[in-house]
Each structure stands twice: as structure tokens, then as C-alpha cells.
Amino acid sequence: MENHVNPDLQKERDTATFNVDDFKMWWAGGRKKLAEKRHLEEVFLNDPELTYETPPSYLSYKALHEENIRLVSKATKKFHSEVMVKEVAKNGDEWEMLRKFRNIHAMFLVMGVGQNGLSDHVHFGLYLPTLLSQGTDEQKQKWLTKALNMEMIATYVQTELGHGTYLKGLETTAEYDPKNEEFILNSPTLSSYKWWPGGLGHTVNYAVVMATLITKGKSYGLQPFIVQLRDEDTHMPLPGIIIGDIGPKMGLNNLNNGFLGFDNVRIPRLQMLMKNSQVQACGKFKSTPMSALSFGASMMFVRLGVVNDAAQTLMVASTIATRYSAVRRQSPIGDDTSIEPQIMDHLTQQAKVLPQIGKTIVFKLISDNTWNLYTEVMKEIKVGDFTHLPELHAITCGLKAIFTTDAVKGVEILRLACGGHGYADYSNMPALYCNNVSMCTYDGENTVLLLQTAKYLYREWSKLLQGKPIASTLQYFRSALDVTTEPLQDWQGCVKALIDALEYTTAHKVRMVYEKIEKEKIKGTSQEKAFNKYGIQLVKIAELHTRVYIARTMVGLLKNQRKATSAVKSVLKDAFDLFVRYEFLNNIGDVLQFIPLTGQDVDAYQGCFERSLLKFRTNAVAVVDGFDAHDRILSSALGSYDGHVYERIFEMVKKNPLNQKPVNESFDLYLKPLMKSSL
């Protein structure tokens, strides 16, 4: 393969209106962070030892696991010395440290080294946060040290074969035995087997297990217990532990998701994490009122991790599809049928690819901003101020649902936009979809999360009616208080007006659902039943609210990008314009119910959107270059920086184990007898 770049790609780079290095610097968050990123790339992505010996999709399920463990071991050792030790030494905020662990692990080890999946990720992403939020200082001292030294690798164990979302339905029990000062864990039914935790199958030797505490014959709901699962020396399952891997999935097949049954498993009393609730030696139960809130806070941390991953996923997929759209040529547009244009010149292709680039930028800024909000709210909580907790909870639930849904939908749009090659593993698009679509289900199923956000909106609307103050992000509700108000006087179709229109629409939809539920309640229906009756519409308002929250927040964030050059700012503005027009047209069916636009009006907005595409097209390749994804992160023959698509595909095909012999064994065994059987 030659060193030079594909000329079609080079042409795109040459004609960009901004300096891509400026963009990269801004994207990374400044010079220092960019240098740190380069260092991590060098450590994790340029190390030939940290790669699969055979591409993972050729391996059997078992071989993939064994290879995954090899990578876990090698990569985690480096992660320890290059990241953990350094961050611990800083002795800063613990949550800030965990955030760094988690996000670096997700990007460089899970996406990079593991090609979407390493079976110890939950150790960083869920086990450590749980320990931090649920453990007493002594427990943290003991277990954090062990966990940071990797003497133990742990996972977080909650869902069961028959139970997911509804935590009160979980069946696993931990009954306290005051005589021996121990808890006895049991799985009373098949449906109570723990199911799903990453790494549980054969990787971890410890876990935090969520089980219903029973003491003195009384149940005290779910509590977290540290349980040793396997012998530290032999890795053999301990007595009473029934454990294994749950088998192949749509993706993430190197995650070693496992099951776990308990048959009278005993653990010392002090292995219940007791920061918020305690069982005394005598068996007496005590709980602080902050227990549920503290659990909620650590779930928020976890969901923000998912929000971050969703943004990264879309970034990778849009980089691949954009570069491929510049390299691939197909179907003449003009009168000269001998010239096949870059497929990016087809407007239908632009409509698929470019809005996803805009969305990538929006998702990154919103994700970063929400981490910052989280940090602020955690600081408030530390001093006993819980004011912003419900709002943040509603935002993170909504963002987790919308980001993951949109990101994987975006990946699929982009994958399909790559045509046949987007279906081949060598594009990496299948893995991007199949691995990441799980985000819609784990750490809070999206419909369930949207219902939580919706119920918050319902309560806030009620407050508004009562004249009580409502959250700052909900001030737009007021536009729907007076039904007779004329909607939106200044309707010029500018981005500001589109956001106003979406807010106005959302506010009215919230009002309407609220009124229907109240009507039901007056008829004597319980609130829960009324919520179910209007479940579809509740999901809708949560979705709309989250979308207007994103758009409105972005307006503020864009004003505040001091690290961006003016040329970069200008392309960010184009990206945001494109994003808003795309969102507006996608939700036009709701808008038109409240704002009487004609077919002509909508047609004009469609025209604006199409012009936004044409404008953004000029910079599309340069912007994805600015996302600065390392070729190892992209893992794609279609998306690599040099654009040598076909050469790379052919190289990958040569490694195919099926092609090592001209005729495989199955011919003589099976095919020849068929063909020669004179049927």
C-alpha cells in the first residue's frame, strides 16, 4: 500500500475552511489534554502486543474468551502503571478519578484494544463506583486497595434471569445469621439466578451482589454485599457458588457475561456495604434516609458513562462513513455518464451521513457538560443540598435514553449508507452496531428511563400550576400555560425559532398528558394505572423534553467555546444549524399539531435543511478528521485515515482462515458425495 492518501480524500482536506489541528486541539480540550491523549494512544494503541492475534470475528466463542483474557491481562497491567497509579498519586476528588479511569478504560482499552469489549470493564465502570458510594471508610480502605492493585477483579451483580427493571422483584436473599455473624446468600428459584454481569462468567473472583436483606425474620429490601466467588489462587468457584458464562450475544462476545446461583453461601457481616444501611452484630438493622439517594447518585455516574460511550460510538461511525463516502464513487449525476461521482455528492447520501456528524458534535458537548453538572450537584449533596438532584436525575435518564437510541440508530443509518461493505466486518460497522445497541437496554432500559423523566415532568407541571418554582430547564413550560396565547410571533425559520417551536410543542404536550392523567384520577383511577394508560404519550413528552433540553443547552455551550478559533466556531455553528433543522423536521408531526404551518412553510424548512447539507458537505471530511480518532479505534478498512479502502479490504480477506487452502475438508466429506450422487 502506498504511503500517500487517496486523492479524493486529500481533495476534501485541501478545501476545508478551517485548520484541522485547531479543531483537534479544541476537541481534546486543549494542548495538555491532547498531549495526554497522544501518550495514551502510544501506550495502548500502538503496542503490537495489545492486538488480537487473529481478528476476533474468526474465533470460536471459547477461543475469543481466552484471547480476551490475554488482552485483559496485558492491557490492565499497562492501565495500572500508566493511568491508575498516576491518578491515585494526584490524591484529588475520588469521583473525578473514577470518571477518568472509566472513560480512558472505555476508549483506549475497551474500544481500542478489545475492539469493543474487555471482560474487566465492569470492575472500573460499576464495581468501583458502587464501593465508593456504598462502602464505609473502613470498607473502602480494605476493598479499594485490593481492587486498585488488581488483586481482585470484581463485577456488579444485580439483574436476575427473571427480573430486571423492577428491583423490588429481585429474589436473591441474604439472611443474617447472628450466631456466626454471617449472611447466608441463596437463590431460591431458577428465575432468581443472577444473570448478565460482565466478566462474571470466568473473569472475576469477587462481586458486589445486590440481594434482599433479611434479618430477625424481616426483609429490608436490596442491599449490596461483597461476595468472593472464586479462590484467589486456583480460581475455582467457592462452595455453593454456581457460576458460568451465559453464551453468545448480538455483540460484546468478549465480555464474558455470566450467571450466578447461591446455595447457602456464607459471608462475614462486614461484607455488607454499610455506608447507608447497617446490620449490627446482633442483627439489628439501621438505615439512613439518604440511602436511596446515594444509590441514585451512583446510578447517575454509571449512566453518564453510557452517555459518554454513546457519543464516542457515533463519532467513530460517522468518521468511517464520511471518509468512505468521499472515497467511494458511484452512479453519474450529471450528463456525462462516464464519471461516477463521490457518493457524498448524492444528496440522499448527504442526508444520511452529515446530520450524524452534527449530532456527534452536539453529543460530545452535552456529554461533557452533563459530567460537569454532575460534579456540581455531587458537591451540593456533600453539604446537604439536594435541590438539583431530581432535575439531574431526569436529565440523565432522558439523555441516556436519547443518546443511546440516537447513536445506534445513527450507526445503522451510517452503516447502511456504506452499502454492501458496511455489512462486512472489515468495515467495523457491524460491531459498532451490535456491540453498542446493548446500551439501549443495560443500565436502565430506555423506555423505563423515559417514563422516569416523564413522571418528573408531570410533577413539575403540577408544581407550576400550584405556582411553585420549577427547575430552570423547565421555564419553557410557561409558554403553554395559557392555551389562548398566539404561538410564536416571529417565525422566520431561523434556528432560534425552530428551538422555540420545539419547546412550545413540548410544553403543550406535557400539559395535555397532565390534564388527561388528572382526569383519570378524578374518575378514581390510581395514579399508577393512569400512568400506564398514558404510557405511550409519557414516553413521547420525555423524549421531546430531552431533545429541547439538548438544543437549548447547546445554544449556551456554543457561546462559550473560548478554546475554538473563529474558523472552528463557524463550522460548529454550521453543524448545530444542521442538527437543529434535522431534529425539527424529524419532529414536525408534533410541531404541526400546535403551530399551524402550511405545506409551503414546511417545504421551505426542508429547503433550508437541504442547503445546510450542501454547506456542511465542504467541511465534512475535515470535521471527522478533527474528531481525531486513531485508526485502531476505527478498526475499519473503510474509514482509515489514508482512504485506501479496497487495498485494505483485500489485505483483510487474505487473512481469512477459510482461504488458506484452495479446497477445504468439507468438499470431500460432504459436497462431493452430493454432486456425484447422480440425483
Place this chain on the structure above:
Amino acid sequence: MENHVNPDLQKERDTATFNVDDFKMWWAGGRKKLAEKRHLEEVFLNDPELTYETPPSYLSYKALHEENIRLVSKATKKFHSEVMVKEVAKNGDEWEMLRKFRNIHAMFLVMGVGQNGLSDHVHFGLYLPTLLSQGTDEQKQKWLTKALNMEMIATYVQTELGHGTYLKGLETTAEYDPKNEEFILNSPTLSSYKWWPGGLGHTVNYAVVMATLITKGKSYGLQPFIVQLRDEDTHMPLPGIIIGDIGPKMGLNNLNNGFLGFDNVRIPRLQMLMKNSQVQACGKFKSTPMSALSFGASMMFVRLGVVNDAAQTLMVASTIATRYSAVRRQSPIGDDTSIEPQIMDHLTQQAKVLPQIGKTIVFKLISDNTWNLYTEVMKEIKVGDFTHLPELHAITCGLKAIFTTDAVKGVEILRLACGGHGYADYSNMPALYCNNVSMCTYDGENTVLLLQTAKYLYREWSKLLQGKPIASTLQYFRSALDVTTEPLQDWQGCVKALIDALEYTTAHKVRMVYEKIEKEKIKGTSQEKAFNKYGIQLVKIAELHTRVYIARTMVGLLKNQRKATSAVKSVLKDAFDLFVRYEFLNNIGDVLQFIPLTGQDVDAYQGCFERSLLKFRTNAVAVVDGFDAHDRILSSALGSYDGHVYERIFEMVKKNPLNQKPVNESFDLYLKPLMKSSL
């Protein structure tokens, strides 16, 4: 596992309003066809030899191929004796015979035996139809015999590494050498390597290859050539044939998709399929004007096959998700928080699952009906009447695009509605998505097909303006001719009115796009450039038109179901109501641009839709039972007839090769050194 059925599922069956055996009989198309189906199930699905020895998702890529060839061999032998011999003996219409081959092979062998993929499927689905439509009688005699005896297994070779949709861009050449009366095939570039054909890698020994014919120094466009690829005895690639498997994909990994390069490969002159175009011994080229039409007709056959498969896919997925939604219990709705209801009682779950059942019924009826249309049009063509060909072409392009898009979107909605277990292979939902989403891309990429339908609509609108007759399926265009007409006087929100509204909307959208393109042309823009400029909107009208075609056609078909009992007819009506309301609300953004409904109006339709859900919910399980999918076709722990979900999951997990030893090799090799390294 006990013999009885899960009680929640039984309860659903007991309360259905119709007799499920009546439904099954109607669904199969009558008593005789049901008996034939049962026989095929016995032959292909109840034969323990026709199953994977290890579930396919545990196998390496190579092992999967070898196992696939074992199944191909065993299953094809039975297919030959049980299907092919019998159908050939009938000596009926050849296309009818091929349709049967293709659809039985797709259902019982590909879906059933192969669990979505057997590497000789293209032999039946594409090679035979090509031979039939492109070969002279002598060629058919020679090659069909060989193909029906399975002496040869062939594939259809068209797309190239660098070229897909735009056939004129294909680079492979077949140059005629009059001296030896041979064609010489060559792949002049890397991008001209043939890419994708199913079975090409290591399964087939012959292929029909589409290559640009060159004779007497002049190029005559694409022609089909029968090329022997491998020795019939040894399976060794013949000289000049560069061949292999293209590697893992998102799904269909037992399809053995291959690549093929030619280095001066010589074939006899008579291996060009010469029904429509001929090269004489001297090298003189002759062509009939019907050549392109004949190619189009065989592509229609192929696309109707895909339409059929899309309908089947949605049927399987909706069966699985519906049964699981009746068995799975979660999250209290009422005041008694100790009772978790069947998840199907959550309205949000109904909104995901039930419309897909309605759509399955619609897709099946439309698919069958379109095959019949096809047969009629083929008969007309035989007597030289081409009147209905363009209309049928536009319909099949649109249906292929909409059926495949909707089917796989539906699968994904249903898969996500199964929560975590829908992500596990044991649900079969991942395979249903990953295998079948390829339908959106192959045999005509969906956007490209929709543009073809759109251009037909454009031309027909133009005819309408000129006062010429237009196709019967486009008569609704007239409602938008006079822009001042009041839309839809009788607006009661009944299903009829909803379809009228969708038609009215579509007609206006067609008009608007037409007017814009004409305006562009007046400005001097070429038609092709104008098409590109309005590509997004053209795709939109094709989509809308296809949707109204489906709905309008269904109205007629439902009136004509004489084999259905009145109780079955009644549930079909419910299903169709649900379908139309779902389609209407999904397209409300377009409708509202032309029909001034208020927020209140739309709210009322939303209410109708939600009531349709509640009504249909009663019969949901019985209807999917009526789809009569064999447990082997479902291949799902979540969807089997008896509803023993958790027991089946646990059984599958026990077979996991990773769980055969309590500790795998990788612990001592990699994990222990990490944990014991005192980091």
C-alpha cells in the same frame, strides 16, 4: 421440562375470540397447502440429522463453514427428492416451479435447517431464474438439467469490490476471440474483483458472471456468461480463477460469500446466455430490443423473493416477542405492588409489539398478492403486452424497499422489547436482525430502488398533466390536481378516511416535487441533476406512495378472504385497523402539511390507536399461534410454543463450551500472573 404449557400463555390461548386452527388453515392457504406444509416440516425440521451439532454461534468462522456444507449436502439431497423431483414431474409453469423452489428453500432450509443461511441458496434464488430468463432453449436444456441434478452448484456473480448499484460501472470484461470461438474473461483492476455472491467462496463450482462483452473491438454492455470455476472432481479452482471467501459479516456467516478474479479465463462461445443477445461465431453481435426488459423481469422475481423473506422474518420475530411478552412479568401497574403483570399489559409494550403483528398479516397478504400480479404480467409479456411492466416494476421496487426496511426495523423494535434476553443469541432475535438487515442492501439498495419508484411517479404525474391515462394504482393522484380543492370533507377518523388522507398527502407531495423539478429544468438544469437536487424528497414520495399502495390494496384483499371464518375475518379487520392507525400516526408530519388538523384532532387519533392496541391485545397470542411457525423456525428460548422461557435458557447455557470446565486455560496463562503480580 414439563409437558404442560406456561399458564400465562395458556390463559391467552383460552381467551381468544377465534379458533386458531381456522386461522392456521387460512394462513396456509387451505387444507391441502397446510398438509403440504406439515409434510415439509416433518421432512426438514423434525429430522435430527438436519441440525447443527454445536449451536452455530459457538463455532469459529471456519468450523461454521464446514458444518454448513454438511447441512447443505444433507438438506439439499432431501430437497431434491422431496421438492425438486416432484415439482419437475408436474411439468407446469417454469416460473411457478422456481417460485416454489425458492420459497420452500428459503423457509425450510435457509431459515429452518441453516438457521438463516445455507450457502447454496443462490443456486435456487438467483442462478436458476437467470438461466430461465436469459438462456436459449438449448442452453436451458443443458444447464438446467445439470443444475437440477445438483451436478453443478452455481451462484450469480455481478457486483464488484468497487461497484454495486451502477451496472454500467462494472469493470469485468469478456472479450470474444473469434479464432478459438471463446470469450476471455479478465479483471483489469483490484476494484473489478467480483465481490459478495453467496456460495462463491468455496461452495459452488459454476457461476453466471455478468461481464462487459467486447467483440470486434467494441463494447456491448453487460451480458451473462456461464463460467466453470472449479474442477468437478477435485473442486480445485481452474486456471486463472482467483477465488475465496470474503470473511465474516454482520450475519449470514454460513453463506460463504466470495470474491472472484479472472486472469485470462477462457470459456466456449456458447456459454454466453444468448436468449436476448447473441455473439455469432464470427464475432458479430445481435440483440433483441427486449433484452433489458427481460433482465428487469428476472430482477423482479428476485425482489419478490426478498419481499417474501421480509414478511417471514417479521412473522418469526413477532411470534417470539408476543409469546415472551405474555410469559415475562415485570413492574406492578396497579396499587398492589406485589403483583408483577405480564409485560404485555404495559401499554408501552403493546405499542412496540402489537403493530408488528398487524404488519405481519399485511405483509403476508401483499406479498402473496404481488406474486400473483407478477404471474399475470409475465403472461401478458409472453403475448407481447408490456403495458403493466413499468407499474409492476415501480411496485416491486417500492415494496422491496419498504418491506425490508420495516421488517428489520420491526425486528429491532421487537428485539428491544424483549429486554436483556432479546440481546442473547438464545432468543434468536439477534440473528433475525443481523442476518436479515442485509436485505436492505442486496438485490437493489433500498434508496436506489425508491428513487426508481419515484422517477416512475414523476413520469406518471407528467402523463396526468398531459391528460394521458395513468396506472390504476395512481388514480388518487387526481385529488391533488386542483390545489384549491377542499381536502376530505368526511373526516371521521375511520380507517377509510385515514387512507384517503394518506393518499391526498402523497398526491400533493408528488405534485410539489414534480413542480420543483420542472422549475429546475426550466432554469436549464439537466433532469438527472434536478433529480439529485430533490433526491431526499423523491425518496419520500416513493415511500409514501408504496405505503398508500399497501393500505389501499389491503382494503380489496380483505374483502376477498373467502377461506377465512367470520371470527378470523374479524380479527383480520382489527389487525388492519391497528396497522392503518399506526401508519397514519407515523406519517402524521406529512399529513398535517396538507390537512389542517388540530392538536386535539391528532390527540383523538392517538386515542383511537391506543384503543386498537387494547382491543388487539386479547387475541395477540392466538394470532401469532395462527402464524403457525414451527419451533425450529423460531429457534428461540423466548418464543417456543410451550413458553418455558427460563428453563430453555438454562438448558442452552449448559451447552456453552466455556462452561465445560470450572476454570479455563486462560486463568493460569494470563489472569493469575496479573492478579499475583503485586502491582
